Amino acid sequence: MKLLFLLKEGFAGFRRARLAVTIALATITLSLALLGLFGLVAQNLSDSFQRVFYQIRLEVFVDPSLSESDFQTLKSEIERIEAVQSAEYISPGAALQEFEKDFGKDLVAVLESNPLPPSFRVLLKTGHSRPEAIQAVVRRIEALKAVDEVVYPENLIRLLDKYFLLGILIAVGLGTAIFAISTLLIFNTIRLAIHSRQRVIEIMRLVGATDAFIKAPFIFEGILQGLIGGLLAAGLLWLAGDLVRYLFLPGLSVPWLYLAGLVAVGVLLGCIGSYLSVGKYLNA
Amino acid sequence: MIELFNVSVKIDNRPVLNDISLQITKGEFVYLIGKTGAGKTTLMRLIYMDLFPGKGNVIVDRHSSSTIRRKEIPFLRRKVGVVFQDFKLLPDRTVFDNVAFALQVIGSPKRTIRARALSVLTRVGLNHKRYQMPHHLSGGEQQRAAIARALVNEPFILLADEPTGNLDPQVSTEILALLESINRSGTAVLMATHNYGLIRQFPHRTLLVENGKITAGEAPYSKT
Structure with missing residues (x-):
């Protein structure tokens, strides 16, 4: 009976304070969508950043006149360098295929021969991404016999390295501010929704309802608002993600787990917000 | 049953009751x-412990x-009914x-709720209007409904804070007759x-609250 009554009261709250609850839902949805949008942008930027920065890739061009066994020896020598994770041999033929795949041009038809030299694609271990550390590896590879040239996005890495800390600070600051604003907005709208029914709380206290019994329907209602707001925000982000992916960024990722996390944040904020707000009236 | 011993109360630093005792x-x-x-x-808030x-x-x-x-306060309030103006x-x-x-809200079983609510609504003469919304009722009927709510827990005391303050004289007399029957x-x-007209019509012990003190009072004849 008690649980049924509490659940019924929680659902009935939606019907009884329709305007306040609608405003609360809209605010929760928009706040969570804003928070989610920031998280998605930050996550996708961080992914792209990691692709460039966290695992550095070097292209090592070598003398085309080397024999098969020389390539094997060179590969072993490169892989013996401590910071190197792997070295993959790319034959001129394979390089040509990649070029044609990326640029869609038939090089041989234009130049009548394949101009691309053999190379090794060298992947550094994670953590070896500071410009000085990369330079040290590059110098060691260049010192090896038969290596012609080592190419990597040096300028981009120097730029990222320079602004890495600043970027993290800005992202954390912005993220914290957006989270704080969203939380305050959600708490405030829930408080207003509860305020609109303070007479119910007053009467419940007057007729001898325990604090837990008074709180329960409001907390349930807060959880429900957080859940619905979270689901709507997740739906909005999913749709927006789909649209952006289709129109501009095919590589954009909107992971399901992330959207589920957003719903969980909504539920948590709804629960805490209503707990604090109704508690305030009980302590008044 | 209710006793106040040398009670003083200040609200916002203003003394409201000063060293009063009452039974x-x-x-x-x-x-x-x-x-x-x-x-x-x-004084009423002190009794239902909304104020200390x-x-x-x-x-x-x-x-x-x-x-x-x-x-423990909710359990005390289940024994004290309160109605307001x-x-x-x-x-x-x-x-x-x-x-x-x-x-x-106190977790009573469904069957008990129905039986007791119907019984108390009959007692206050409002059973026939039990499915109406409050705004469809007259002031007197709304006060009867409030009294029914205060009585449904079978309290040992009913605190009525100016229950006839919003009602016309005829309805006020009816409400007081109802309170009398509840008291009986x-x-x-x-x-x-x-x-004061009601006090003279239904005379009982009367207490005067004045200057923070409580004394035995009498309904003045200058007002009705």
Whole structure:
């Protein structure tokens, strides 16, 4: 009976304070969508950043006149360098295929021969991404016999390295501010929704309802608002993600787990917000 | 049953009640008179422990304001019915639901709720309007509904804070007749009022709250 009554009261709250609850839902949805949008942008930027920065890739061009066994020896020598994770041999033929795949041009038809030299694609271990550390590896590879040239996005890495800390600070600051604003907005709208029914709380206290019994329907209602707001925000982000992916960024990722996390944040904020707000009236 | 020992209360640093002592015995009917702001409502709040004295002690049915724990207060309030001048009914529920609400929020079984709500609505003469919303009722009927809600837990005392303040004289007399009948069945009544005509019509022990003190009072004849 008690649980049924509490659940019924929680659902009935939606019907009884329709305007306040609608405003609360809209605010929760928009706040969570804003928070989610920031998280998605930050996550996708961080992914792209990691692709460039966290695992550095070097292209090592070598003398085309080397024999098969020389390539094997060179590969072993490169892989013996401590910071190197792997070295993959790319034959001129394979390089040509990649070029044609990326640029869609038939090089041989234009130049009548394949101009691309053999190379090794060298992947550094994670953590070896500071410009000085990369330079040290590059110098060691260049010192090896038969290596012609080592190419990597040096300028981009120097730029990222320079602004890495600043970027993290800005992202954390912005993220914290957006989270704080969203939380305050959600708490405030829930408080207003509860305020609109303070007479119910007053009467419940007057007729001898325990604090837990008074709180329960409001907390349930807060959880429900957080859940619905979270689901709507997740739906909005999913749709927006789909649209952006289709129109501009095919590589954009909107992971399901992330959207589920957003719903969980909504539920948590709804629960805490209503707990604090109704508690305030009980302590008044 | 209700005893106040040397109770002093300040609200916002303003002394409202000063060193008052009082006793209300089982089944008694007591009027509380005094000017607006004299401390009548404060005295009632002390009894249902919505307010605690700065000095002194309030005893209500073995609960002491000095020792009662917060979680015990709801159980005290189930034994004390309260009605107000503005009825304090929930406007989005029927009369029946308003009355039943008082039992639902203390976790009573469904069958008990229905039986007791119907019984108390019959007692206050409102059973035929049990499915109406409060705004469809007259002032007197709304006060009857509020009284029914206060009575449904079978309290030992009914605190009525100016229950006829918003009602016309005829309806006020009817409400007081209802309170009298409730009192005859054993429930004590403490009623704050400015309506001295009613006190003369239904005479009972009368207390005057004035200048922070409580004395035995009498309804003045200058007002009706």
